[in-house]
Amino acid sequence: MKVSVMADLAATGTQPEILFWVGCSGSFDVRAQKITRAFAAILNKLNIQYAILGKEEACTGDPARRAGNEFLFQMMAYNNIQVLNGYGIKKIVTTCPHCFNILKNEYPELGGHYEVIHHTVFLQQLIDEGKIVMKEDGPFKGKKITYHDSCYLGRANGIYEAPRKILEALDIALTEMKRCGSKGLCCGAGGAQMFKEDEPGNKRINIERTEEALQTNANIIAAACPFCNTMMTDGVKNKEKEAEVQVLDIAELIEQSMA
């Protein structure tokens, strides 16, 4: 697919409207790549001028910082800010709430000042502006869906409404889990837990959350974070429900429903 890389654009002296920060999961994880492609497809369809950093993008340092490795975080942040500032980036959109949180809240005091937007907020604005138009009979119409709040989007940054408004626009019946919104239960991946085994306990966190999602009898579990997506997908597989229940990102839902 056609995706501009920042270095190429800079060589021709063009500045894109937005920089799409893909994130490590969106770049390398096979499942998350589909989310990345869905979001890029939406941008392409709407003729939005955007670029990615491509090979110049690097981990924001989120897992390192939250595990306690501040040195490694500061190194990653320093290099990323050098690259972003070097290109004069003003506006960043990202599909990962962890990247979103750290770019928006933690890079400014290190010298990285950008307008940072999570893709759910960005897409909701496009729907509001009438730029994204849905099919008359979308593939998800009438399906039962539940939305899993990402901690780094919800509690960490107070974004609860945008993803829900998008689901409304898709004409999907939203069934909330008992723990939702500010009371939403974590998928178990945050704070660098994604990269290690759970500590000893009687259950994995993603299983606990998946069981709650399955109790709603939803056909689709919507997520807005590649880590949540992985955890919930694993949970659904563990419960042997992958034939009946799909875990999809908000971007994928929109991409498949666009006219």
Added chain:
Amino acid sequence: MHIIPQLVFILILAAGIYLFSAKARYIRKNILMGRDEVLNDRPELRWRNVLLLAFGQKKMFKNPLVAVMHFIIYAGFIIINIEVLEIILDGILGTHRLFAAPLGPMYALLINLFECLAVGVIVVCVIFLVRRNILHIRRFMSKDLNGWPRSDANYILITEIILMSLFLTMNATDTLLQSRGYGHYAEHITGNFLFSEKLHSPFNGLSSGQLAFIERSAWWLHIVGIIAFLNYLPYSKHLHILLAFPNAYYASLEPKGKMHNMPDIQKEVRYAMQPELIPANAPQATAHKFGARDVMDLSWKNLLDAYACTECGRCTAACPANITGKLLSPRMIMMKTRDRLEEVGQKRKAMQNWQDDGKSLLHDYITEEELRACTTCNACVEECPVSISPLDIILQMRRYLIMEESNAPQEWNSTFSNIENNFAPWKFSPEERDQWAKD
């Protein structure tokens, strides 16, 4: 002769206030053992938090029924203080119902309101005792509360019931004596009050002398009880009734997802990347301690948090790690921090220039396993009705584990080396980062 009760009263009151203020100074000193942190920007937002979170108990209203019940105790506690003011003045001046004459008909109205609150407090305290001890509510049955914390909570509820009962007894016997025109009670005719009137029947059979004895006993026990309760607060989870207010004022105004920066490391990394920025006469790097090992390494706000914690366990009930059986309990993080702080405080008090007891908050109180179970999901911070952040403590101790002890699970060490060498937490080639666009 008349002067003796007054003198005794003044003595008890003075002793109560002296002891409490000495303890308050001790607690303040303990809190200030913590690292400095400037938290006084945007005062308008901070006062707003005091109003909404502390006075308004906004977070409590996530569960409206419990919130209303808690609010009755709280309102009872605050408003009945007006009555306590009268009692104290009566005690000092040797008067009886000092406010009755100047307030006129308003007085009976006020006492009626206090009686409503007193009955409300008794009812709610009984319900809370049942909730804590009989209904199987997970956060109250939890082993976190085994021993002193569970007794502490029950003592408080029982004390409140006793204090309110004494207040009603005092009013019942007083109004009965008024109607009998007995002694000085006849000089302040207030008329009967809403609830204490209902208590007249059991007292009716007693002689006026016996009634006066009961009235005086109730009066004395009530006020001495309140002074004793005040001095019990600093040893109890009930300290939250005072510290919830400063804790709301000093609560973080940043988005919950934002971690504290470490400017020392930021500077070190910048100098490593751009050595030309190092000032020529830069002082030699001093020995730093990164992260927190003990209570003195935490910020004073973390320590204020520890004293403000009322051990309600809403944090732990919402914690994904705790829900799934992990060792981590955010409530225990706060309780252990307070325990360790008290231990250090006592040792410092006992010994001038006390430095080290070979113990620390990390390892001796809080284990690696607890710290490593945290997903940083902020559920505990979101839940806390008194603006505590257990997460902030967890993250500082994680920093110490990694940066001072190089103590990380093997998987995290691989993650770190991947981030450092491959610029992603997984071992992929950075060359393939944009491969997704090419397929």
